[in-house]
Amino acid sequence: MTDFEFDLAVLGLGPMGRALAGAALDAGHPTIVWNRTPQKARPLLERGAVLAADAPDAARRAAVTVCCLLDYPAVxxxxxxxxxxxxxxxxxxxxxxxxxxxxxxxxxxxxxxxDGAILSPAPAIGTPTATILYSGPAAVFEAHSAVLRCFAPRSVYLGPEVAAAAGYEMALLDLFTTATGGLLHAFALALSAGLDLPLFARFAGGMSALLPEMAQRYARHLADDVYPGEPSTLAAATTAIAHVAAAAHDLGVDPGPLPALQAMFGRAVADGHGADGYARLARALARFRDSTPTGSP
Ligand SMILES: NC(=O)c1ccc[n+]([C@@H]2O[C@H](COP(=O)([O-])OP(=O)(O)OC[C@H]3O[C@@H](n4cnc5c(N)ncnc54)[C@H](OP(=O)(O)O)[C@@H]3O)[C@@H](O)[C@H]2O)c1
Incomplete structure (x- = not known):
């Protein structure tokens, strides 16, 4: 028995907030919604959501208030x-x-x-593939995990350290944004070289399929602090990046992230790690701030 009219309040109806509220409604949870621009609530109201007069009204009437706003100061x-x-x-x-x-x-x-970190795009919310990480007090998670599961059956509780979910989210966003930037730069090269773009995309997809094995291998090497130079070394990677940078220059393509990559890999080679495997670079970068003189950026 609950004293609240609604199981859930969803504050913020951007693409993700709308997906969260939609999943709650699909799961049969009475849901109240609020958005700074109220027109965005209309499709949810047609599906049974109630529009709050304002954000405090929504939060007061629901057992759980879910915020999905642009940033935390807005919350x-x-x-x-x-x-x-x-x-x-x-x-x-x-x-x-x-x-x-x-x-x-x-x-x-x-x-x-x-606190939570959504690891899936908005269209996946409410489907079996959706994953959300949570951190914070165990009692709060246990009391509400059943209702939160409507967003993502694969909810993972990381423990009481409240910033744990954000820690994973930042490292994963680092991967996502730099990989997306790398893919777009590769498309710029492909466009400038007049390559067949669908064929290029097929080969690019094959390369991305290598990532799961690489991630597991690097995790092992970093845990053991051992960096075998098989199947490739940092010195070889540095040469490969130099080839790509020269090709980009010849084609008149903006160098994009290549100078930063040359600097990252080149520094590790200059520090004597050229014969090591790629995971050594993560160890060297993790220590970069320690070796930076105070006051440097
Ligand atoms: N979209 C995805 O697939 C996805 C995936 C994973 C994580 N996320 C995360 O989910 C969060 C929301 O993403 P989204 O795609 O739904 O973003 P969005 O379209 O940028 O929506 C942001 C929401 O914040 C509101 N807002 C912005 N400034 C505000 C302010 N000063 N006061 C009150 N409300 C304010 C917006 O209201 P208005 O409608 O009035 O502008 C809107 O409801 C982000 O942190 C994003 O990183 C999104």
Missing amino acids: QRTLDDAEAPAVLVNLGSAHPGEVRTAAAWAAAKGIGYL
């Missing part, structure tokens, strides 16, 4: 003057420092606070 501004929601689940992207600030703000207001 605090939206709820600061409100009667504290019972439980707040913050599903927007944020770095760990922002999450700790938000958790301290929530604690001061007596809000049960969970």
